[in-house]
Amino acid sequence: MTTSELTLPVTKAPKAGRPRVMGAGKQLHAGPVTYVVLTVFALVSLAPLVWTAIAASRTDRRLAETPPPLWFGGNLFTNLQTAWDQAGLGTAMFNSVIVAGTITVSTVLFSTLAGFAFAKLRFRFSSLLLLLTIGTMMIPPQLAVVPLYLWMSDLGWSNQLQTVILPSLVTAFGTFFMRQYLVQALPTELIEAARVDGASSIRIVWHVVFPAARPAMAVLGLLTFVFAWNDFLWPIIALNQQNPTVQVALNSLGTGYVPDQAVIMAGALLGTLPLLIAFVLFGKQIVGGIMQGAIKG
Numbered sequence: 001m002t003t004s005e006l007t008l009p010v011t012k013a014p015k016a017g018r019p020r021v022m023g024a025g026k027q028l029h030a031g032p033v034t035y036v037v038l039t040v041f042a043l044v045s046l047a048p049l050v051w052t053a054i055a056a057s058r059t060d061r062r063l064a065e066t067p068p069p070l071w072f073g074g075n076l077f078t079n080l081q082t083a084w085d086q087a088g089l090g091t092a093m094f095n096s097v098i099v100a101g102t103i104t105v106s107t108v109l110f111s112t113l114a115g116f117a118f119a120k121l122r123f124r125f126s127s128l129l130l131l132l133t134i135g136t137m138m139i140p141p142q143l144a145v146v147p148l149y150l151w152m153s154d155l156g157w158s159n160q161l162q163t164v165i166l167p168s169l170v171t172a173f174g175t176f177f178m179r180q181y182l183v184q185a186l187p188t189e190l191i192e193a194a195r196v197d198g199a200s201s202i203r204i205v206w207h208v209v210f211p212a213a214r215p216a217m218a219v220l221g222l223l224t225f226v227f228a229w230n231d232f233l234w235p236i237i238a239l240n241q242q243n244p245t246v247q248v249a250l251n252s253l254g255t256g257y258v259p260d261q262a263v264i265m266a267g268a269l270l271g272t273l274p275l276l277i278a279f280v281l282f283g284k285q286i287v288g289g290i291m292q293g294a295i296k297g
Contacts, residue, residue, distance in 0.1 A: 057076035087267055091249075103168045107168065112209065161243070164234060178216055182216075229247075246271045
C-alpha cells in the first residue's frame with residue numbers, strides 16, 4: 001500500500017460559537033431573557049413609589065375619580081409644602097436622623113463585637129448565652145411595650161428621643177447575623193497570628209475584625225437604618241406630636257373628618273426621600289463591600 005492510498009480519519013472542526021465556559025478574567029454576558037425578567041422586577045418594585053409621586057401631584061378630588069390618574073399633575077410642590085407645614089416635618093426629620101443614625105452606629109458596633117465574641121472567643125456558657133440571645137427574637141415586640149413604657153416613665157424620659165434610642169442600641173438579629181458571618185469570614189489563625197505579634201484585644205478588633213466584617217457591617221447598617229427610620233409602633237407610644245419622628249409626624253396627616261389623600265401621599269413621599277438619598281449615596285459602597293467580601297470568601 002502506497003502513501004497516496006492511505007486514508008486518514010477526518011475530524012470535524014468544532015462549530016464556531018460562544019464558549020460555554022469562560023476563561024478567568026472574562027465577563028459573562030446575560031441573555032435577552034435575563035434583561036426582560038430584571039426589567040419586569042424593576043418596574044414592579046418601582047410601581048408603589050411612582051404611584052405615590054403621581055398621587056402626591058394631584059388633588060384629593062381627582063384621586064377619588066374613576067379611572068384614577070396615571071400621570072403626574074401640577075400640584076406636587078403645593079402638596080409637599082402643605083404636608084411639610086401640617087406635620088411639622090422639619091423637626092421630625094431632624095429627630096429621625098438622630099434616632100436612626102444613633103441606633104445604626106450603635107447596633108453595628110455592638111453587634112460586631114458581640115458576634116466576634118460568640119464566633120471566635122472561648123468563654124464559659126457561650127453556647128447558652130447565644131441560645132438565649134436567639135431566643136429573644138421569638139418574643140413578639142408587642143409584649144414588651146407595657147413594661148418598657150413603665151421603665152422609661154420611671155427614668156423620667158417620657159416624650160424624649162432617648163426613650164426610642166435606648167431599647168434599640170443592640171439587637172439579637174444583628175448579633176446573630178455578625179456571628180454567622182465572622183465564623184466563616186474571619187480565620188482563627190489570623191487572630192492567633194496577631195496575638196503572637198503582641199497585638200492587644202482592641203488592636204485586633206480594630207485592625208483584624210472590623211476589616212474582615214466590613215461587608216456584613218454595611219449590610220447590617222443599611223437594614224438597621226431602614227428599620228429605625230420606618231419604625232412606628234414604639235415611637236407613636238413613647239413620643240408625642242411636639243417631639244416626633246417622621247412616622248409619628250405623618251400620622252397627624254390622616255386625622256380629620258375627610259383626610260386629604262393627596263397631602264398624605266405627599267407626606268409619605270417626603271418620608272421616603274431620605275432613604276432613597278442614602279441608598280443613592282452609599283449604595284455603591286455597600287454593594288462593593290458585599291462583592292469584595294464574596295470574592296475574598
